[in-house]
Amino acid sequence: MKNVLLSLTLAVATCLSWADGVMTPAHGGVMSEAKSGTRAELSTAGNMLMAYLTSHSNEAIATKGAVAELTLLNGTEKQEVKFMPSGANSLMAQGKYKAVAGSKALLKVTLPGKATEQFRFELK
Incomplete structure (x- = not known):
């Protein structure tokens, strides 16, 4: 019985570590994670281009003072889009853009006092 309980405890602990x-x-977009563990969600919901930043454990990361730029690739077409902070952990695109299913995107985000992080996406 002790072995069964120990095995069950280990199995639950393993599942919890994978769940993280x-x-x-959270916003109907696509997700990417930088080498540092910072996560970004790129969303085109509501005809707006938004990026949301969270930690590896899904805690919001403040975007105040952040500088960000998105490079959109549609076949051979390349477009640069600037982002501005737009809420607690979000960034909003400034200007016109073409983001469609199949577009590839590279988001570069620099938070105050931090190194630039990169996120790669393929839109669905």
């Missing part, structure tokens, strides 16, 4: 690694978009 799941990236579930």
